[in-house]
Amino acid sequence: MPVSYVVFTDLDGTLLDDAYSFAPALQSLSQIREASIPLVICSSKTRKEIEYYRGKLENHDPFVSENGGGVFVPTGYFGFRVVDFEFAEEPGADVVHQTVFGADVEYEAICLGVPYPKLRDALATLRRNGCRVRGFGDMSVQEIAGETGLPLDQARMAKERDFDEPFLIEGSKNEREQIFRAVREMGLQVSRGRRFYHLTGSNDKGRAVKILSDLFRATAGNPIVTIGLGGDPNDLSMLQTVDHAIMVQKPDSGYDPALLSQGGFIKADGPGPVGWNKAILGLLRGEM
Known part of the structure; x- marks a missing residue:
C-alpha cells in the first residue's frame, strides 16, 4: 500500500x-x-x-x-x-x-x-538568588540582533514571545547545574538550542x-x-x-x-x- x-x-x-x-x-x-x-x-x-x-x-x-x-x-x-x-x-x-x-x-x-510572564518571573527569581542569567526579555531588539545575527525586523519578531524564554548563562559548569536544579524545583525545564538555553514548561x-x-x-x-x-x-x-x-x-x-x-x-x-x-x-x- x-x-x-x-x-x-x-x-x-x-x-x-x-x-x-x-x-x-x-x-x-x-x-x-x-x-x-x-x-x-x-x-x-x-x-x-x-x-x-x-x-x-x-x-x-x-x-x-x-x-x-x-x-x-x-x-x-x-x-x-x-x-x-x-x-x-x-x-x-x-x-x-x-x-x-x-x-x-x-x-x-x-x-x-507555560505563559511567558511566568517564565520571566522564574528568570527574575533566579537572578535574585544570585544566578547570572540574561533572557530575551532583558535585551533590547538591537541586543537580540547582535546576539543572533538577525536583521532588526526579525529580532523584533523574536522578542514577541508566548511560551519560551531564550537566555544566556554567565558562569561555570557548576553554576549552570545549580541553575538547572533550581529551574526543576520551580516545575519548569531547560533545553539547549543552537545559541541559547531555553526556559519552558513541560512542553x-x-x-x-x-x-x-x-x-x-x-x-x-x-x-x-x-x-x-x-x-x-x-x-x-x-x-x-x-x-x-x-x-x-x-x-x-x-x-x-x-x-x-x-x-x-x-x-x-x-x-x-x-x-x-x-x-x-x-x-x-x-x-x-
Missing part, C-alpha cells in the same frame, strides 16, 4: 544556515511541494518568525512554535475542528485551545506551554509532533510515515517521536553529541540545509 509522508523540521541550523537562508535546500523543497508532502516547521522561533518563513517558503501547513509551546493549525486544514478531535492519548489537562489570528490566517491554536517538540501526527493520520487515506530533521539537543524529543529521524551536521561537519549518543538516527551528509536537501532527495528516491 502506498504511504504518505509528513516532514517535521527545525529551522535554525537545519533548514536554515548560519545566514538564515534555505537556498541550499531549494531543489528538495520544490519537489516535496510538487508531491504535496506536508512540511511542518517545528522550531524554537516565535509564531511571527515562523509565519515570516512560511511566507518565504509558500508554506500553508500547520507549525509548532517555541519548542512545542504552541501548535498552530490553519482553521479548516484538517476538515474538522481540532478542539473536537478525540486523541488516542489526550494532550493533557493543562492544554488550552484558542483561536489566534495571524497576519492573513486564522489558526486553531493548541497551547501546551517539548516531541509532544507537539505527536499531536499533529495523530491529526494527520486521522485524515489520511494512506498510512502516514513521519520524517524529522534537526541538529540540536532541543530537537531530540522530535527526533525520538517520528518514524525516521535525520540529524544534520554542524557547520564544522560534526554532529551534536547529544543526538549522536542516541544511536539509530540517520546522519545527513552535509551541514544544515545542504544535508537537509540531500536527505529529502533521498527520501523522494525511496532510499529511506
Whole structure:
C-alpha cells in the first residue's frame, strides 16, 4: 500500500544556515511541494518568525512554535475542528485551545506551554538568588540582533514571545547545574538550542509532533510515515517521536553529541540545509 509522508523540521541550523537562508535546500523543497508532502516547521522561533518563513517558503501547513509551546493549525486544514478531535492519548489537562489570528490566517491554536510572564518571573527569581542569567526579555531588539545575527525586523519578531524564554548563562559548569536544579524545583525545564538555553514548561517538540501526527493520520487515506530533521539537543524529543529521524551536521561537519549518543538516527551528509536537501532527495528516491 502506498504511504504518505509528513516532514517535521527545525529551522535554525537545519533548514536554515548560519545566514538564515534555505537556498541550499531549494531543489528538495520544490519537489516535496510538487508531491504535496506536508512540511511542518517545528522550531524554537516565535509564531511571527515562523509565519515570516512560511511566507518565504509558500508554506500553508500547520507549525509548532517555541519548542512545542504552541501548535498552530490553519482553521479548516484538517476538515474538522481540532478542539473536537478525540486523541488516542489526550494532550493533557493543562492544554488550552484558542483561536489566534495571524497576519492573513486564522489558526486553531493548541497551547501546551507555560505563559511567558511566568517564565520571566522564574528568570527574575533566579537572578535574585544570585544566578547570572540574561533572557530575551532583558535585551533590547538591537541586543537580540547582535546576539543572533538577525536583521532588526526579525529580532523584533523574536522578542514577541508566548511560551519560551531564550537566555544566556554567565558562569561555570557548576553554576549552570545549580541553575538547572533550581529551574526543576520551580516545575519548569531547560533545553539547549543552537545559541541559547531555553526556559519552558513541560512542553517539548516531541509532544507537539505527536499531536499533529495523530491529526494527520486521522485524515489520511494512506498510512502516514513521519520524517524529522534537526541538529540540536532541543530537537531530540522530535527526533525520538517520528518514524525516521535525520540529524544534520554542524557547520564544522560534526554532529551534536547529544543526538549522536542516541544511536539509530540517520546522519545527513552535509551541514544544515545542504544535508537537509540531500536527505529529502533521498527520501523522494525511496532510499529511506
